[in-house]
Amino acid sequence: xFEGWDAEVLARAQFAFTMSFHIVFPAFSIGLASYLAVLEAxxxxxxxxxxxxxxxxxxxxxxxxxxMGVVSGIVMSYQFGTxxxxxxxxxxxxxxxxxxxxxxxxxxxxxxxxxVMLFGLQxxxxxxxxxxxxxxxxxxxxxAFWILSANSWMQTPAGYAINADGQFxxxxxxxxxxxxxxxxxxxxxxxAAYLTTALVVGAVGAFHLLRDAHLPGPRVxxxxxxxxxxxxxxxxILAGDQHGLNTLEHQPAKVMAMEGHxxxxxxxxxxxxxxxxxxxxxxxxxxxxxxxxxxxxxxxxLDAPLAGLDTVPRENWPPVPTIFWSFRIMVGIGFLIxxxxxxxxxxxxxxxxxxxxxxxxxxxAMGPAGFIAVLAGWFTTEVGRQPFTVYGxxxxxxxxxxxxxxxxxxxxxxxxxxxxxxxAAGLTYLFRLMASPPHHGEQGPSAKAPAHAVGITxxxxxxxEGSSR
Amino acid sequence: MSVSIDIATIWAxxxxxxxFVYVVMDGFDxxxxxxxxxxxxKxxxxxxxxxxxxxxxGNETWLVLGGGGLMAAFPxxxxxxxxxxxxxxxxxxxxxxxxxxxxxxxxxxxSEKNRxxxxxxxxSLLATLAQGIALGAILQGVHVEARHYAxxxxxxxxxxxxxxxxxxxxxxxxxxxxxxxxxxxGELRDKAYHLSWWLLFAMLGAxxxxxxxxxxxxxxxxxxxxAWPNIIFTAPVPIAVAGVTVLLLSSxxxxxxxxxxxxxxxxxxxxxxxxGISMWPYIxxxxxxxxxxxxxxxxxxxxxxxxxxxxxxILGYTSWAYWVFRGKVRPGSGYH
Numbered sequence: 186x187f188e189g190w191d192a193e194v195l196a197r198a199q200f201a202f203t204m205s206f207h208i209v210f211p212a213f214s215i216g217l218a219s220y221l222a223v224l225e226a227x228x229x230x231x232x233x234x235x236x237x238x239x240x241x242x243x244x245x246x247x248x249x250x251x252x253m254g255v256v257s258g259i260v261m262s263y264q265f266g267t268x269x270x271x272x273x274x275x276x277x278x279x280x281x282x283x284x285x286x287x288x289x290x291x292x293x294x295x296x297x298x299x300x301v302m303l304f305g306l307q308x309x310x311x312x313x314x315x316x317x318x319x320x321x322x323x324x325x326x327x328x329a330f331w332i333l334s335a336n337s338w339m340q341t342p343a344g345y346a347i348n349a350d351g352q353f354x355x356x357x358x359x360x361x362x363x364x365x366x367x368x369x370x371x372x373x374x375x376x377a378a379y380l381t382t383a384l385v386v387g388a389v390g391a392f393h394l395l396r397d398a399h400l401p402g403p404r405v406x407x408x409x410x411x412x413x414x415x416x417x418x419x420x421x422i423l424a425g426d427q428h429g430l431n432t433l434e435h436q437p438a439k440v441m442a443m444e445g446h447x448x449x450x451x452x453x454x455x456x457x458x459x460x461x462x463x464x465x466x467x468x469x470x471x472x473x474x475x476x477x478x479x480x481x482x483x484x485x486x487l488d489a490p491l492a493g494l495d496t497v498p499r500e501n502w503p504p505v506p507t508i509f510w511s512f513r514i515m516v517g518i519g520f521l522i523x524x525x526x527x528x529x530x531x532x533x534x535x536x537x538x539x540x541x542x543x544x545x546x547x548x549x550a551m552g553p554a555g556f557i558a559v560l561a562g563w564f565t566t567e568v569g570r571q572p573f574t575v576y577g578x579x580x581x582x583x584x585x586x587x588x589x590x591x592x593x594x595x596x597x598x599x600x601x602x603x604x605x606x607x608x609a610a611g612l613t614y615l616f617r618l619m620a621s622p623p624h625h626g627e628q629g630p631s632a633k634a635p636a637h638a639v640g641i642t643x644x645x646x647x648x649x650e651g652s653s654r
Numbered sequence: 655m656s657v658s659i660d661i662a663t664i665w666a667x668x669x670x671x672x673x674f675v676y677v678v679m680d681g682f683d684x685x686x687x688x689x690x691x692x693x694x695x696k697x698x699x700x701x702x703x704x705x706x707x708x709x710x711x712g713n714e715t716w717l718v719l720g721g722g723g724l725m726a727a728f729p730x731x732x733x734x735x736x737x738x739x740x741x742x743x744x745x746x747x748x749x750x751x752x753x754x755x756x757x758x759x760x761x762x763x764x765s766e767k768n769r770x771x772x773x774x775x776x777x778s779l780l781a782t783l784a785q786g787i788a789l790g791a792i793l794q795g796v797h798v799e800a801r802h803y804a805x806x807x808x809x810x811x812x813x814x815x816x817x818x819x820x821x822x823x824x825x826x827x828x829x830x831x832x833x834x835x836x837x838x839x840g841e842l843r844d845k846a847y848h849l850s851w852w853l854l855f856a857m858l859g860a861x862x863x864x865x866x867x868x869x870x871x872x873x874x875x876x877x878x879x880x881a882w883p884n885i886i887f888t889a890p891v892p893i894a895v896a897g898v899t900v901l902l903l904s905s906x907x908x909x910x911x912x913x914x915x916x917x918x919x920x921x922x923x924x925x926x927x928x929x930g931i932s933m934w935p936y937i938x939x940x941x942x943x944x945x946x947x948x949x950x951x952x953x954x955x956x957x958x959x960x961x962x963x964x965x966x967x968i969l970g971y972t973s974w975a976y977w978v979f980r981g982k983v984r985p986g987s988g989y990h
Contacts (some may be wrong), residue, residue, distance in 0.1 A: 252755050255754060259750055260747050265732075269735060274732075274801060277725045277730075278949040282723040288723075290964060292718060293972070295973075300712070300975050304979070351727070355952055355953060384803060532777020586733075587803060588737070589807060605750050607751055610759060610934050
């Protein structure tokens with residue numbers, strides 16, 4: 186099997202597959218951990234039962250999602266060696282320490298306090314328990330810091346030298362960590378994680394409000410999620426714009442692919458809304474475009490010249506169609522989120538936030554949109570880095586292990602089968618948890634009974650103080 | 655160059671420490687998975703699972719530190735060993751996925767609970783076997799040319815690596831059974847005592863078999879252990895194994911719940927020291943030393959600062975988490 190296949194293509198497919206399945210879980214758990222910390226803080230502050238019910242409700246969902254994120258993450262940390270050994274050897278001295286710091290400062294913090302967060306409320310009391318929740322939430326953010334620093338260094342390498350063995354070595358660690366694209370990427374990704382979580386929380390809230398607009402839990406979570414969409418979506422669009430300008434400065438070829446600019450425009454480049462990019466011919470077919478608008482967005486001037494891919498050697502072209510389309514999907518969803526935020530603000534003003542069926546249907550449909558936008562965004566930036574692993578310095582073709590196609594192909598097949606089994610089951614359980622609304626006296630993951638029998642245990646009850654069962 | 659030599663040595667010990675902590679901590683919870691089929695009663699399984707549910711995730715993080723740390727501190731070794739161990743590593747990852755998600759999934763379903771019990775047991779067994787095979791494959795040496803792995807895709811599979819694979823299964827199972835002695839009561843604990851007896855003898859057999867087979871792999875291993883004057887330093891290892899075994903037997907006979915687990919850990923520590931004696935100073939036996947594989951001093955120094963500050967902190971809050979969930983796990987009133 187897999188004889189005659191290209192090992193490099195299979196290795197890339199394996200990375201893309203395992204990464205795509207992995208990334209949605211950290212994106213969700215970064216947002217959800219912060220949301221849980223907010224819920225618990227509100228419960229401690231106000232003593233209102235609805236907050237601890239919501240906390241326990243989302244904690245069960247967090248536990249399942251976090252577990253799936255952990256196991257798919259272990260796969261990532263070994264894949265650099267199995268399939269990308271040459272990359273690991275050459276960049277290990279620079280990228281390795283950043284990832285080691287992620288493990289030391291983030292993974293241990295999350296894992297160390299997760300057990301107490303999930304199962305320890307009765308054992309340590311509300312205050313210490315809140316600290317545990319806070320530590321998990323902070324851990325997810327520290328994790329984002331380091332892994333995005335490592336990723337950004339591959340996009341915009343800085344502060345490095347190259348030694349006699351051909352390895353990248355750090356000349357200045359601060360320049361390595363705070364490389365040019367890192368601050369933009371970090372802000373853009375963390376906001377994306379928050380929005381993604383808000384959309385899920387909002388969709389679950391909307392789902393239950395559609396059936397009963399008086400449920401206290403769904404009302405609170407829907408309102409909180411809509412505030413997030415209203416306030417953060419505009420900031421995210423601004424952050425994305427700044428990130429794009431940064432990319433234009435450091436990775437112009439990626440922006441050319443995003444914009445679909447095969448040719449240079451010396452006096453004002455058009456904004457291509459849609460079209461069919463033809464990589465082989467090097468041209469955009471059937472394009473619908475707004476004249477000079479791209480120059481306005483990217484250069485803030487109608488007549489500013491913008492170079493196209495015709496200024497870049499062919500062998501350095503990234504795959505344009507993938508980037509062109511994934512970028513449009515991401516931006517499109519961004520504006521849909523903005524629309525949801527504005528509509529919800531209007532409904533709130535009209536005092537119809539919990540009654541508007543159209544708003545609830547819109548929010549329900551947007552439930553998975555954050556994940557799609559995150560994936561589309563990552564496809565844009567990662568495929569846009571091709572054909573390099575370290576932009577401009579190390580080619581993808583020179584990064585792979587001395588691989589045999591059957592080995593990579595078989596492991597890819599194994600991961601595909603395993604992930605489909607595990608993720609199908611995991612998603613089923615997540616949907617099952619989300620399908621019932623938070624109850625009075627909602628139990629945490631410590632509840633003995635499985636989720637679909639949760640009604641039986643709700644009579645046991647946890648008081649607002651969380652001290653008796 | 656003396657600075658870089660010192661840091662490389664320190665890092666060799668740090669990586670060895672991380673791997674050992676991993677073996678100690680995930681060893682017993684993988685061992686519980688291996689023993690799972692021997693506890694068919696649902697109530698027993700819930701207790702077994704609950705005894706590690708709050709801590710398993712932290713245990714597994716040490717594996718990520720071992721892998722990530724190896725890439726950062728000894729990138730050449732990471733780049734050579736991972737392709738050499740391709741199949742065992744993939745098998746280990748697949749096993750860890752199944753057992754990891756089972757911790758949460760089995761509480762989320764009634765109809766499919768059995769399926770996730772099988773996933774937990776099978777995944778644990780597969781991951782352990784793969785780790786043991788990987789260990790054997792490293793010990794027997796891998797073929798390296800010009801900073802690349804140059805061997806075949808099946809080089810890892812030999813009678814020796816199968817032996818080390820089985821040995822690790824027995825060893826983790828012993829850690830698991832003595833952990834249950836520590837954490838459970840009543841019939842479940844009695845059963846764990848019973849299992850510990852058998853597993854201890856199996857473990858001793860495994861240690862003996864691997865110890866006898868290792869010197870035949872390579873003349874340098876034999877010289878390391880048996881040549882004068884090395885034997886002055888190596889002889890205490892088997893003597894200490896004998897001593898710990900006597901203590902372990904007596905603690906099992908006298909039903910001292912707290913001791914067997916820690917004495918089993920001592921057996922692991924001694925076996926691990928034995929491995930270290932065999933391998934030193936190679937990180938890829940007989941082809942790459944720790945100095946050849948080391949990252950530049952500034953990379954290792956940069957991380958050393960973090961390790962010096964953070965590892966004590968990590969050990970501190972991890973111990974706290976274990977302390978929170980201390981004591982015997984009782985059926986029905988566990989954390990789940």
